[in-house]
Amino acid sequence: MKKFHSGFVTLIGRPNVGKSTLMNCLIGEKIAITSHKPQTTRNKITSILTKEDFQCVFLDTPGIHKPKHKLGEFMVRSAENTFNEVDLVLMLIEPTEKVVEMDQYVIDRLENVKTPVVLVINKIDTIEREKLLQVIEAYRKLYTFAEVVPISAMKGSNTDALMDVIKKYLPEGPQYFPEDMVTDQPERQIASEIVREKALYLLQDEIPHGIAVEIMSMKKREGQNMVDVEATIYCEKDSHKGIIIGKQGAMLKKIGSLARRDMERLLGSPIYLELWVKVKKDWRDSDFLLKNFGYDRRNV
Numbered sequence: 001m002k003k004f005h006s007g008f009v010t011l012i013g014r015p016n017v018g019k020s021t022l023m024n025c026l027i028g029e030k031i032a033i034t035s036h037k038p039q040t041t042r043n044k045i046t047s048i049l050t051k052e053d054f055q056c057v058f059l060d061t062p063g064i065h066k067p068k069h070k071l072g073e074f075m076v077r078s079a080e081n082t083f084n085e086v087d088l089v090l091m092l093i094e095p096t097e098k099v100v101e102m103d104q105y106v107i108d109r110l111e112n113v114k115t116p117v118v119l120v121i122n123k124i125d126t127i128e129r130e131k132l133l134q135v136i137e138a139y140r141k142l143y144t145f146a147e148v149v150p151i152s153a154m155k156g157s158n159t160d161a162l163m164d165v166i167k168k169y170l171p172e173g174p175q176y177f178p179e180d181m182v183t184d185q186p187e188r189q190i191a192s193e194i195v196r197e198k199a200l201y202l203l204q205d206e207i208p209h210g211i212a213v214e215i216m217s218m219k220k221r222e223g224q225n226m227v228d229v230e231a232t233i234y235c236e237k238d239s240h241k242g243i244i245i246g247k248q249g250a251m252l253k254k255i256g257s258l259a260r261r262d263m264e265r266l267l268g269s270p271i272y273l274e275l276w277v278k279v280k281k282d283w284r285d286s287d288f289l290l291k292n293f294g295y296d297r298r299n300v
Helices: 019-027 070-080 101-109 129-140 159-168 187-202 238-245 247-267 287-292
Strands: 005-012 045-050 054-060 088-093 117-121 147-150 212-220 227-235 271-279
Touching (some): 005 019, 019 045, 019 159, 088 101, 117 129, 147 159, 187 212, 187 247, 238 247, 238 271, 247 271
Parallel strands (some): 005 054, 227 271
16 A cells, blocks of 8 residues: 655745745645735745645745734744644745845744744745755855755745655644545635735735725625625724725725635635725734734744
8 A cells, every 4th residue: 555645844935935835836826925025924824735656734924024913923933833833844034145135034933943944935936046056055054044045936836846846844633624525714714815915916015914804794695606705904094994895995996806806716605795994093912903814823
């Protein structure tokens, strides 16, 4: 009988290096929201890749940064707590000529980690081969990486080679999840993240980090192939509320329209989406509100 391998792999790195894009690429489905803005991922997101001879459970973590509020502390602790809980750590970086200070900050967090760490150099399509070799040499001096794999998550370049490396570190083990399951995230959580992704995409830079989204209700309409969803977007300032709603509600309609399309793909049925906007001042520093929005610091 053929041996089955299974294990857990965490993706870490500073904000905005492409962790969520890579996870979606490896799984072959969009599980985590993506954005060009940093600190998009706030919670650990689990996705599952099952093949005939192995199952790999990926943990996409928030970007490691120097926190400025309780939400930031939650995000960093959420990432760091995965280091010794998994079979392999993938540290993502971008190929810059000099070692980025925040990459050094992430490497410092790995000092006492016993789990093998693979350095994944993302966005290799943005640099020449000679300079890429210099990047590899510079980072090898900073830490004893088990392997170094250059890729482009956006284009899917060399991701097959990365999967071959990952499989080498998966121990023999059971199948932890059903073969057709690609994430353990509840539908409500994914739906709220979809709304937040569209807000990240459409809003000005300073606003998205101050918003949270809560799904108030998600119900199948009786006797119809329709799901009614009510969601509230919370922001920290009255001025931000006006920007999120937009002139005559135009911005809120745009957010809702984009979110509805993705939700329909998620749930496989038409969606009637109602969005509301409320102000919760300084919610990122409130333990009570962080817990309400799904960022319970006791769970990391």
